[in-house]
Each structure stands twice: as C-alpha cells, then as structure tokens.
Amino acid sequence: MSEEQKPSLLIYWIKQIILIIVATLLISTLVIQTYAINDVSMEPTFDREGNRVLVFLTPYLFDVEPERGDILIVDSRVDRERNFMDRVIENPIVSVLTGRYSEHLWIKRVIGLPGDRLEHKDGSVYRNGSMLEENYTSGETAAGWEPVIVPDGHIFIMGDNRNRSSDSRQIGPVPIDNIQGRVILRFYPLDKFSTF
Numbered sequence: 120m121s122e123e124q125k126p127s128l129l130i131y132w133i134k135q136i137i138l139i140i141v142a143t144l145l146i147s148t149l150v151i152q153t154y155a156i157n158d159v160s161m162e163p164t165f166d167r168e169g170n171r172v173l174v175f176l177t178p179y180l181f182d183v184e185p186e187r188g189d190i191l192i193v194d195s196r197v198d199r200e201r202n203f204m205d206r207v208i209e210n211p212i213v214s215v216l217t218g219r220y221s222e223h224l225w226i227k228r229v230i231g232l233p234g235d236r237l238e239h240k241d242g243s244v245y246r247n248g249s250m251l252e253e254n255y256t257s258g259e260t261a262a263g264w265e266p267v268i269v270p271d272g273h274i275f276i277m278g279d280n281r282n283r284s285s286d287s288r289q290i291g292p293v294p295i296d297n298i299q300g301r302v303i304l305r306f307y308p309l310d311k312f313s314t315f
Contacts, residue, residue, distance in 0.1 A: 148210045151175055152300065153297035154192060154226065160278035160285070161226055163257050164190070171307035172226070174300035176206075185298060186276055187246075189229045190315050193276060196223050197290050201297055224299060227286050228255070231267075231275030244277070255279050264288045273315040274298075301306065
C-alpha cells in the first residue's frame with residue numbers, strides 16, 4: 120500500500136463508522152428500542168427487576184391507535200406537549216452517553232381507550248359496566264378512583280401490580296402523543312423470553 124493510499128483508507132473507515140453511528144441512532148430513535156424494567160409496577164407480567172424488552176416505535180409515529188391490553192412505554196408528563204427532541208434525548212444510546220435517564224418513561228398496560236367509562240368496584244376494574252377479566256394482575260385493586268370517561272386522544276393506563284403502580288389513577292388519562300412505543304417482546308432473562 121502506497122503512502123498516498125493510507126490517508127484515503129483512513130478517511131473511508133472514518134466515514135463508514137460515522138454512517139453506522141448515524142444509522143444506529145436513527146433506527147433506535149424512530150423504529151425500535153430496548154428498555155430495562157427496573158420497578159415492580161408490572162409484576163407479575165415482568166416478575167423481577169432486570170427484565171429487558173424490545174419496543175416498536177413506528178406505529179405511534181404514524182397515528183396508529185393503541186389497543187386495550189397493549190403494553191406501552193409512555194411519557195408520564197401529561198401536562199406538556201412532546202416533540203421530536205424528546206425522542207432523541209430518551210434514546211437509550213443517548214441516555215448512556217449523557218448519563219441522563221428518563222424516569223418519566225413508564226411501562227404500563229392500556230386499560231381504556233377514548234370513550235371508555237372506567238371505574239373501580241369491590242377490588243375490580245369495570246369498563247363500560249363490565250368487570251374486566253385480568254389474569255395478568257397481581258391480585259385485587261385496593262386503591263379506587265373516581266369513575267372516568269377517557270377523553271378523545273387519550274388512553275387510560277395501569278400497571279399490572281395495581282397496588283404498587285403509579286398510573287392514570289394518579290396522573291389522569293395519558294395523551295396518545297405521549298406514547299413512546301409498544302412492547303413487542305421480552306428478550307431477557309432468556310428463560311422468560313416472550314412476545315406481547
């Protein structure tokens with residue numbers, strides 16, 4: 120290799136590395152991300168700390184409506200409007216590089232969609248007058264709340280561990296724009312691998 124070829128080869132590799140970094144950041148900001156679950160609010164679905172999940176972001180960027188039962192990552196700051204920079208800052212790669220982690224991002228289950236009437240009676244959740252069959256929860260819901268009708272453009276979320284979860288019972292219905300993405304699979308621990 121001649122002396123003239125060495126700088127051009129170095130420039131080629133630098134460009135390739137920059138391209139890989141930019142592509143990785145774009146994919147993890149717009150398409151798919153991983154999240155670590157480090158709280159107990161979704162037990163028994165995620166039964167111990169240290170679960171890692173894969174989250175699909177794209178549907179909610181294109182106004183796809185969530186469905187009842189979806190497990191979502193949501194921004195709990197319901198009093199502010201989200202923007203694209205929120206997605207960039209909350210990107211797990213950016214969080215690691217900056218050392219700033221987004222405690223306002225919650226993992227919760229969709230219980231109600233726009234127009235649903237939700238209420239708590241005798242330890243159970245009722246939607247539109249019918250008691251929900253919730254085999255994914257960790258027992259009866261001890262703390263009640265005032266009946267609510269989910270407004271347009273919002274969802275009602277709850278953790279599966281109802282008695283140890285901060286959710287729509289405290290912050291109210293969450294704007295659909297606050298959805299970061301939908302959990303599609305748990306890949307760690309390996310013996311708990313599952314799709315959602």
